[in-house]
Amino acid sequence: MNHASDEVARKPKPSLGRVVLLATTAGPGYEEPATISKVWSDTCVNLHVMQQDTLTPIRLETSRLLDESETPAPGTWHWPPRV
Numbered sequence: 001m002n003h004a005s006d007e008v009a010r011k012p013k014p015s016l017g018r019v020v021l022l023a024t025t026a027g028p029g030y031e032e033p034a035t036i037s038k039v040w041s042d043t044c045v046n047l048h049v050m051q052q053d054t055l056t057p058i059r060l061e062t063s064r065l066l067d068e069s070e071t072p073a074p075g076t077w078h079w080p081p082r083v
Helices: 003-010
Strands: 019-023 031-039 044-050 058-065
Touching (some): 031 058
């Protein structure tokens, strides 16, 4: 059994309404939940970001790129951990 191909097969594809996490500029580990509102490709999406402690509870982030590294770069999105 090829574990590398199994890993690729299990990766989710972005689709409308899926919840992801957006890495913020506040520092490593700071993330905001977001909903995919437009899919450009498997790695590029538009997001409606749910903000806390603000007068504007939702903001739009366009053309955000997927970053599956252990410490995602600010402004990129990734899938939430499976629990």
